Amino acid sequence: MAMPMTRWLIPMLVVTLSHCCAAAGPPSPPSRPMCHRPCDEKVCSVIKCTWEPRPDPKIPINYHLQWEPANSEDGHMTSGNSSDGFIHHFPSHGELRVWVQAWNQHGSVNSQDIVFNTEDIIMPPPPTFSSSYQDHLEVHWGTICDELQLTVGTCEVRYRTEEHQDWVWYEDKLCDTYAVSDPQPGTVYEFQVCCACGSSLKSNWSVIHRIRSAESAPVGEVDVWRDCSIHPSRYDCFLTWKNLSISQARGLILGYEVTVFYNNGTVKVVNVSAVEPSTLSVYDEMMWRLTSSLKDVSSVSVSAYNALGSTDATHLVLPAPGEAGNHQPIDLEMQEENLTVSWNSPAQFSDNLKQYVVQFKDCLSGQGFDWIKVDSNKTTALFKGAFKKHTSYQVSLFAVSNNNEVHRLSTATGYSVQGVPSTVLSFQVFSYTDTEAILFWKPFPCSGQNGRILYYQIGVNSQKVYNISGTPHHGNKTFRLQDLNPGQDYEVWIRAVTAAGPGEISTKTFKTLRQKKFADLIPVFVVIGLLLLMISLALILFCVCQGESKVCPQCIYEKVPDPSNSHIFKQMKHQINEPLSWICNSVHEPHPKISMLEVVETKSRAFEPDGLTRLVMKDECSRTDSQEDLREDPAAEECDRTDRRYGRKEYSKMVDSDEEKVDCWSSSEEEQCTSGYEKHFMPSPLEILAD
Structure with missing residues (x-):
């Protein structure tokens, strides 16, 4: 049982002990020291040495800077636990051997040594610039080599411009002066210099000395553009331009001359100062912006000027507001x-x-x-800058x-980092029938998007999900739901999807219409019938109005002229008296026609004893019409009056044949039994018989 465990336990103990032993040994050796004699004004009494330590985070390490004369075994030592070491007592002439010792509780180790002559490691202070000349861009400086009783060694110069921050180096046996060949006009140059004394070390770089070269007239053109609002509803543009580069300005730019050309042909010149604040423009240290709008402006031109001249004018023709592009991808x-x-x-x-x-x-x-x-x-094109996350x-x-x-x-539209979209705007059911519904929503505005909308998802009753393309990204969007059941409740939802994932869901509910039956259409037919009945009644009233104004006048027009327009006046009278006359169209009187006259033989009581007959001229409708006119026209009372010269009425004072009184035919006198027309135009029966 113990044999398998010892097989892997023994190697583990060996590895662990080896690490422990290694960690308990002396520290790693430090780097070789670097030494020099810094000079403070006229004193160079200390040697300063530096090295690269290799500390151990678990065990503290002490460092000792050690030195000794290169030709003697007697040495002096200074110790400490810092990375800096100073040698205060050393021979002013001769060679030294210097090294660094590192030690801890487990042992010590030495770095590689360095041997140098104490005169060769003198490092003088940086030189100081004494003068400079703007016209030919020349600088002068001085050192303390004479105070150190050393000869002036070689110097090194470097320079750069404010526009280009890369240093240009020059080292070719310089002593105390340097001039830039072919400098850029009106450009600020930065200079630094370092020098050595004799064969010693070179000093550190001096402080930066700035000088502007001589000015000249600016060159090139101003970079002009226009800044337009993103929202088409409040589309407006403003003129903007960038500062000239230093190499183009060639001096201090005093201002800009802006010429504005309007659509109506007028021209306006605006002088924008670059050295004094003005309400005409806004400056953000990179570009300028004119505060007045470019509305009704056809083109602009901008030029920059300094004390010695101005640039060529930059001309820009403005496009029409809302001009669409060619959709170049x-x-x-x-x-x-x-x-x-x-x-x-x-x-x-x-x-x-x-x-x-x-x-x-x-x-x-x-x-x-x-x-x-x-x-x-x-x-x-490449832009460099800090672009915000989740911002379009x-x-x-x-x-x-x-x-x-x-x-x-x-x-x-671009995004540095995309996020999930927010809730879809203005989602609603626009219209629906028994089997279809139209969904409506607005796309996200440019300022409300967290990422590029890839597509929209539409779900119905948690059963079907439709993916609708997110392009184009402008204009209202609709989607038609089909194959729905009549009279059923539905719940529909929508959400947008970007590369970061889907957004929040917006939900709406609606109910489709029921299918139409014949019983449902009865109210529709009733309404249509009532409308037709009302239209018929209106037509009847219209015809009645027309009829009342045309029945009798037709008979008059065909037989007797109406020289005094009494028939028209009578129609106006009818229209005034009729309550529904306002709905009747005006009736234009046709061309009057002279009535056909008929000669009738009849007996006259004045000539009956003699057996004579009389001729009576009558109108076919005179009886009927005269009866109507008797009741309406009071002018009929003057039918017995005669003209003083001819014994007849004046034509201008006559009334129409339809305006005669009915009683005229029943009169016993011949003068009273004839119409006004007959009296005026026709001979009397007695005149006919007399002939």
């Missing part, structure tokens, strides 16, 4: 530290393409706006033609 690779945008060259701009512009903007806050202009032969960034690609016109190519 773009690919986004976005992390928290950078954003890479790539695309294919559009064929429509191959011969007239100046450059591309790629911009991004934070959809949530509208801040974090930046853009890059890319040469026409490139199809990739709208990335847009534009093409700028050779005449500076801007065309939007495409827009996409």
Whole structure:
């Protein structure tokens, strides 16, 4: 029973003891020391040595800096437990051998030694700059080698600009001066210098000395763009531009001249100061933004100026608000530290393409706006910066033609880190029948997305789940549910899904309509019948109104003219007196026709004894019409009046034949038995007989 256990127990004990023994031994040797004699003004009385310790976290280690003359066995030692050591007493001339000893409770170990001449390890203090010249960018400095009674050794210079932080080194037997060849105008240069005294060590680098080179007129163009709002409902744009680079500014930029061209042909010049605060612009240490809107602006131009000149004007033609792109696909690779945008060259701009512009903007806050202009032969743009998690960034690609016109190519949304989406907005059942229902919802706005919506999931009564594509990402969305049961309650839910997973569920309930039966349609038929009855009654009333105004006038129109328009006046009178006359259409009187006259032989009481007959002219409808007019028209009372000159009525004072009194025919006198028309136009029976 003990044999199998001892087989693996003995090797374990051996390994454990070996580790314990190893840990109980002396420490690891430290690195070789590095020594020099730092000089404070005129004194270089101490040797300072440093080394690299190798501490043990379990066992404390002590370090001793040891030295001795290289040609003698007598030495001096200084000990301590720090990584620094100083030698205070040493010969001013001659060689020393120095090493470091490390020891603990289990033993000690020495580092490799170093041998040096005490004069060769002198390290003078850094030089100091004495003067500089801006015109030809020259610097001068001084050392203390003379105070140390040493000759001035070689010096080394390095410099850089504020724009480019990489040092440029120069070491070629320099003593106390250096001049930069062909410096950039108006650029701030930073200089550092270090020197040696004789054959000693070189000093540390001096403090940075800054000097600006001489100015000249700025070159290049201002990088101009426009910052537009993301939301189309309040679409507005503002002019923005970046600072000139130091190499372009070539001096202190005093301001910018902005020329604004409006659609109505007017031009406005705005001078934006770069050295004094102004309400015309906003500056965030990287770019400028004009506070006035670009509404009704067709184009702009911007130039920068300093004390010696100005740049060429940068001209930018603004696109129309809401101009749609050509849907050129773009690919986004976005992390928290950078954003890479790539695309294919559009064929429509191959011969007239100046450059591309790629911009991004934070959809949530509208801040974090930046853009890059890319040469026409490139199809990739790289942004560096800190992009926030779970925040959507709208990335847009534009093409700028050779005449500076801007065309939007495409827009996409990117995320550095995606999150699960929130609840779907405005989810509702828009309409439904007995077997179908239409679902309606709004897509997430750019500022409300935690990630790219891949698709939407729609579930019905926990039985069916539909996956609806999330593209396009704009415009209201609908989905039709089919094959539902009539008159049944349903519960439907929806949620959005991103690469991080599904979001929260939004639920709605509804009930489909029952199937239509014939009994359900009876109220519909009743309503339709009532409507038809009302329409019929209205038509009857309309016809009655028309009929009342046309029955008798038709007879008049066919026989007797109406020179005084009394028939029209009478119709107006009928319309005024009739309670339903407002629904009757106006009746246009046809062209009057002269009535056909008939000569009738009849006996006259005035000529009966002589056996004479008289001719009577009558109208077919005169009796009937005159009876009606007698009751209505008081003008009939004047039918007996005659003209003073001719014994007849004036035509303008006559009434129509249908306006004669019925009693005219019953009168015993001949003058009173004829109509007004006959009296005016026709001879009397006596005149006929006389002829």
